Amino acid sequence: MLQDHTKHLQFRIAGGDESALRELYECWSGQLFQLAMTIIRSRPLAEEIVEDVFLRIWQQRSRLEQIENLKSYSYILTRNISIDYLRKTSGKRIYNLDEVQLPPLLVEATPEELMISAELLKKINLAINDLPPKCRLIFKLVKMDGLKYRDVALLLNLQLKTVETQMSIALKRLHNAILFQLPAASRQ
Known part of the structure; x- marks a missing residue:
C-alpha cells in the first residue's frame, strides 16, 4: 500500500x-x-x-x-x-561502514505493538543498539526504512550475500535478546 x-x-x-x-x-x-x-x-x-x-x-x-x-x-x-x-x-573517500556513528535507534510501536511490555521493548532497543555499526545500519535500512536487501547492497556498495549475512546476525542477536528464559523444571 x-x-x-x-x-x-x-x-x-x-x-x-x-x-x-x-x-x-x-x-x-x-x-x-x-x-x-x-x-x-x-x-x-x-x-x-x-x-x-x-x-x-x-x-x-x-x-x-x-x-x-x-x-x-x-x-x-x-x-x-x-x-x-x-x-x-x-580529496579522499572517508566512507567506512565500520566507523559509522548512528544515533540510537528506537523501535516505534504501533497500537498493536504497544501491548509488548516496556521491558521487552527495552531489550529489543538495547539489542539493536548493541549491533556492530555496519550490521545496525543494514538492519535499520531493511527493517525500519523498508528497503529490499538488493537495494541496501547497491546503496552501501556491498555484496547481496553480505547484506543477507549481516541481517542474519542482527536477527539472531535480537532473537537471543528477547528469548524468554523458562524455569529449568518447565523445560523438561
Whole structure:
C-alpha cells in the first residue's frame, strides 16, 4: 500500500505537482537525513544534502516515470551526493561502514505493538543498539526504512550475500535478546 502511494506521488511529481514533492519530502526527509548524517557527520550539511536530493528529483521529474523504485533511488542519490561532498572537501573517500556513528535507534510501536511490555521493548532497543555499526545500519535500512536487501547492497556498495549475512546476525542477536528464559523444571 505504501508502495502504491509512492508510485502515485512519483507520477504526480513527474507531472509537475509541487505539493506531491512536498509530501514526499515530509515522508522521507528524516530517513534521508539520517543517512547523510551518517556519512557527513554534520547536521547543517546533511540538511543541505537532503534538500539537494529533492531538488534533483524535481529537476529530473521528466525522467521520473522511468525510475522503478523511487525510494532506493533517493537513498542512492543521498549517498552519492554525500560522498561527492566528502571527496571535494577532503580529496579522499572517508566512507567506512565500520566507523559509522548512528544515533540510537528506537523501535516505534504501533497500537498493536504497544501491548509488548516496556521491558521487552527495552531489550529489543538495547539489542539493536548493541549491533556492530555496519550490521545496525543494514538492519535499520531493511527493517525500519523498508528497503529490499538488493537495494541496501547497491546503496552501501556491498555484496547481496553480505547484506543477507549481516541481517542474519542482527536477527539472531535480537532473537537471543528477547528469548524468554523458562524455569529449568518447565523445560523438561
